Amino acid sequence: MSLPRIAVDAMGGDEGVRVMIEGAALARRRHDRFKFLLVGDETRIKAALEDHPNMRGASEILHAPEIVSGDEKPTQALRRARKTSMGMAIDAVKRGEAGAAVSAGNTGALMAMAKLSLRTMPGIDRPALAALMPTLGETDMVMLDLGANTECDARNLVQFAVMGAAYARIASNLAEPRVRLLNIGTEETKGTGALREASDTLRAAQNQLAFSFGGFTEADKINRGETDVVVTDGFSGNIALKAVEGAARFVTDLLKEAFQSSLRSKIGFLVSRPATELLKHHLDPNNHNGAVFLGLNGVVVKSHGSANAKGVANAVAVAARLLEEDLIERITADLAESGLAAKTRSRRTSVGAEEA
Incomplete structure (x- = not known):
């Protein structure tokens, strides 16, 4: 399938x-169906492609004269979008010259450019940033929003639940994701008014949902494997994500120090290496x-x-999977079937995207 x-x-x-070219080449070695539009400095891209012959027949270069810096404000980046590699990659999706865009650049600028160029889907007020996180269960967990919207009302949270569940069905091959x-x-009495209203709305629509809504969860439970989709506002979600990432690095560094503390510890490391390698991978x-x-x-x-x-x-691979499974069509169908887009009332008219 092309x-x-x-x-x-x-x-x-x-x-x-x-790294970007090396990563794309690695993805193509795993899946030779992948084809690319490489956006950026043409001279530098051509030089990088010299080390990856498998990319030459599968890639086209689109020269971009400018780059979005990591510390650039989204408003500043938007003014230069048409000349930057990030903005031109997104515009290629808008024009139908590419099916998806992948960038490792400035998150706030990417969010602002994508929203302005592609616009939100019918029935969705604001896009959300979603990612897969490891759990103790058999599948990863989807969490959103992770920084696109610092404040959210009940309507936003309900829409995030629908979108996150559609993503989980694709990413983890789940028939009925568990959402909290x-x-x-x-x-039920805990939390903000927006959280309680969103919970009431989702419970009332339970029979029309393409997922199982289980109410609330706490931050110390999100990686236990008890939930497939965790929904929150971008402010809380970004803090939770970075706390989890920081805890993971802390555990890894602590184990490294412990195993290097003595000769006995080093011997213990050799004995337990298969387990530590599995932990490192996870x-x-x-x-x-x-x-x-x-x-x-x-x-x-x-x-x-x-x-x-890697x-x-x-x-x-994530971008390709979403294209294959037609994520946008799934979200559209789920919103229509549930009728949730019309059941919650938006209390705010503007919430800006923040850099995660």
């Missing part, structure tokens, strides 16, 4: 062209790389800025 081309912002990320709202407690963010902006009229995937080639390849 796939639409994937536009890759070759200039984004901490290491830019080398992140809160400070599991009791906690490596590159194995879960590829956050998705859900709710847009197009597929845009955000790779972590520090991702290595991480970039995984982000490309």
